Amino acid sequence: MYRLADLIxxxxxxxxxxxxxxxxDDNELFDLEMRTIFEGGWVFLGLASQADQPNDxxxxxxxxxxxxxxxxxxxxLNAFVNSCPHKGARIAQTMAGxxxxxxxxxxxxxxxxxxxxxxxxxxxxxxxxxxxDDASHDLTRLPAFADYRGFLFGSLSAAVPSLAxxxxxxVKLLDLIVDQGEGMELIPGGVTFTYDANWKLQLENxxxxxxxxxxxxxxxxxxxxRARAEKPEAFKSAMETQTHWREDASGxxxxxxxxxxxxxxxxxxxxxxxxxxxYESRDRLAAAIGEDRRDWMFNMRNLTIFPNIQIAENAxxxxxxxxxxxxxxxxxxxxCLAPKGESAAARRQRIRQYEDFFNPSGMATxxxxxxxxxxxxxxxxxxxxxxxxxxxxxxxSTPGGNAHSERIGMDAAAHVLGTAQLCDETLYxxxxxxxAKRMHGVLA
Amino acid sequence: MIGAxxxxxxxxxxxxxxxRGDWDAWLALFADDVIFWMPAWxxxxxxxxxxxxxxSLIYYAxxxxxxxxxxxxxxxxxxxxxxxxxVVHGVTNILVERAETDEAELSSSFTVHLYxxxxxxxxxxxxxxxxxxxxxxxxxxxxxxKILLLNDTIPTVVDFYSI
Numbered sequence: 001m002y003r004l005a006d007l008i009x010x011x012x013x014x015x016x017x018x019x020x021x022x023x024x025d026d027n028e029l030f031d032l033e034m035r036t037i038f039e040g041g042w043v044f045l046g047l048a049s050q051a052d053q054p055n056d057x058x059x060x061x062x063x064x065x066x067x068x069x070x071x072x073x074x075x076x077l078n079a080f081v082n083s084c085p086h087k088g089a090r091i092a093q094t095m096a097g098x099x100x101x102x103x104x105x106x107x108x109x110x111x112x113x114x115x116x117x118x119x120x121x122x123x124x125x126x127x128x129x130x131x132x133d134d135a136s137h138d139l140t141r142l143p144a145f146a147d148y149r150g151f152l153f154g155s156l157s158a159a160v161p162s163l164a165x166x167x168x169x170x171v172k173l174l175d176l177i178v179d180q181g182e183g184m185e186l187i188p189g190g191v192t193f194t195y196d197a198n199w200k201l202q203l204e205n206x207x208x209x210x211x212x213x214x215x216x217x218x219x220x221x222x223x224x225x226r227a228r229a230e231k232p233e234a235f236k237s238a239m240e241t242q243t244h245w246r247e248d249a250s251g252x253x254x255x256x257x258x259x260x261x262x263x264x265x266x267x268x269x270x271x272x273x274x275x276x277x278x279y280e281s282r283d284r285l286a287a288a289i290g291e292d293r294r295d296w297m298f299n300m301r302n303l304t305i306f307p308n309i310q311i312a313e314n315a316x317x318x319x320x321x322x323x324x325x326x327x328x329x330x331x332x333x334x335x336c337l338a339p340k341g342e343s344a345a346a347r348r349q350r351i352r353q354y355e356d357f358f359n360p361s362g363m364a365t366x367x368x369x370x371x372x373x374x375x376x377x378x379x380x381x382x383x384x385x386x387x388x389x390x391x392x393x394x395x396x397s398t399p400g401g402n403a404h405s406e407r408i409g410m411d412a413a414a415h416v417l418g419t420a421q422l423c424d425e426t427l428y429x430x431x432x433x434x435x436a437k438r439m440h441g442v443l444a
Numbered sequence: 445m446i447g448a449x450x451x452x453x454x455x456x457x458x459x460x461x462x463x464r465g466d467w468d469a470w471l472a473l474f475a476d477d478v479i480f481w482m483p484a485w486x487x488x489x490x491x492x493x494x495x496x497x498x499x500s501l502i503y504y505a506x507x508x509x510x511x512x513x514x515x516x517x518x519x520x521x522x523x524x525x526x527x528x529x530x531v532v533h534g535v536t537n538i539l540v541e542r543a544e545t546d547e548a549e550l551s552s553s554f555t556v557h558l559y560x561x562x563x564x565x566x567x568x569x570x571x572x573x574x575x576x577x578x579x580x581x582x583x584x585x586x587x588x589x590k591i592l593l594l595n596d597t598i599p600t601v602v603d604f605y606s607i
Contacts (some may be wrong), residue, residue: 095487117483189484189492189499193598196563218521222512336499361482363516366524366601367488373563373600
């Protein structure tokens with residue numbers, strides 16, 4: 001078994017940060033990650049709007065463990081292990097639904113929407129010992145479950161900080177999403193895809209400004225072509241009108257913020273223009289929340305809340321949930337996230353932009369996921385096991401926030417601010433320092 | 445009015461063009477204003493129905509958008525598109541649901557077997573097609589194509605030639 005020092009070489013004083021390839025392809029490390037990170041700490045479960053009405057429910061995952069999030073008859077949300085206490089069978093088997101009673105299909109044990117046991121079949125005739133009656137037969141509640149403005153998080157371990165402490169300053173970024181309209185919603189039609197590579201490749205790619213012009217030239221060229229042609233059937237692009245990603249852009253274009261507990265944001269300065277479906281709300285938003293926060297809503301933002309949720313607002317707006325399946329296999333559940341109450345035209349624009357860029361049937365995401373798989377193939381090498389992709393921005397990283405984060409009252413552990421060509425890689429350090437923190441104690 | 449044999453032949457020609465990577469022949473089958481649509485799924489059994497208010501896997505209004513997809517595959521600028529996987533389309537259960545002088549509606553089932561040499565993987569995509577046909581200058585063109593992909597957990601990538 002590897003030791004932590006074998007896997008992450010973090011020596012700030014020497015200007016060194018390196019990650020070992022084994023972190024991505026070792027099966028024993030994967031099992032430890034599942035137990036300590038995904039099944040031992042906060043993970044994102046879903047949005048409160050996915051179970052909006054009394055007795056609504058949806059199913060999710062905490063690592064490998066099936067989860068049931070249900071709203072009870074009084075309207076309170078609860079999260080349970082979606083497994084019958086009797087024989088362990090998964091109870092709710094659909095993605096979502098509405099029911100006052102969840103009945104296990106195997107032996108008919110029955111639970112109400114608050115998780116209370118409401119029936120054990122042929123209980124009286126069962127010749128149970130007194131000890132059985134002393135035990136709870138309710139669904140097992142998650143030891144920790146909390147809601148930040150409709151973002152639902154749970155933990156299979158009680159030994160976690162409060163959700164507010166865990167999210168820390170990233171709530172300022174979640175506020176930028178929730179406050180765009182009358183709350184937010186998932187546009188109907190979730191898309192699920194898999195890729196044959198490690199989950200941390202998705203974690204990194206969301207923060208990876210460096211890959212954009214290399215991996216996505218076909219998408220970029222098409223946007224330019226469509227902008228020139230002004231084809232009526234092509235919708236305005238949120239990327240084409242911005243400069244923060246361009247190889248020939250000059251001046252300060254954005255950068256990164258690193259946060260405590262493994263969270264990170266990369267971002268680019270955006271202008272308020274009609275490439276964004278939010279443009280129709282520009283004046284209302286400025287009046288309601290001030291120009292500083294309004295302007296930030298038009299910045300390109302890729303937020304990761306460690307370990308399994310990413311919200312990308314770049315070419316459109318996406319909520320992604322990362323579900324590791326094996327060291328070399330990952331499932332992505334993805335939705336178009338949108339402000340409630342936007343106009344039909346803005347909604348259509350958002351959806352068309354989304355499909356083109358984010359779908360596995362679109363013109364950008366497949367060029368990422370195929371690269372992840374090529375990385376996974378290369379990770380097998382142990383000849384030179386240390387990867388060199390964590391070094392850009394090393395001399396630009398500065399503790400704390402900056403004038404840009406101050407506009408939304410946000411502090412940070414560190415920031416990088418620079419040109420479009422800087423393409424910081426130090427924000428990944430957040431991920432691996434948190435990873436090391438969680439694995440400390442299970443790895444020597 | 446289109447006959448059953450002529451309708452089937454048109455679907456087979458489309459399938460063969462995709463299998464051969466003969467993109468010009470494929471594009472030529474579509475009307476300029478074609479609606480090319482692959483819905484996503486709301487839940488286990490309900491595909492999305494309103495492309496303006498719900499997400500689709502693909503929704504294109506106009507052949508120009510299909511030309512963009514073909515351009516991307518030909519460009520050499522998309523790593524996901526190179527080397528192109530080998531595919532074979534099976535189109536079966538073809539029914540002429542409605543036939544008029546210059547319009548027709550067809551339904552059919554499809555199976556696409558795909559072999560990706562790079563990853564040494566094979567996949568099967570399957571589902572149902574709806575084709576809306578229109579006669580333009582004496583030739584039948586596809587004015588509407590709906591692809592209902594039943595196995596919609598996408599293995600890394602699904603492109604227009606693998607559905």
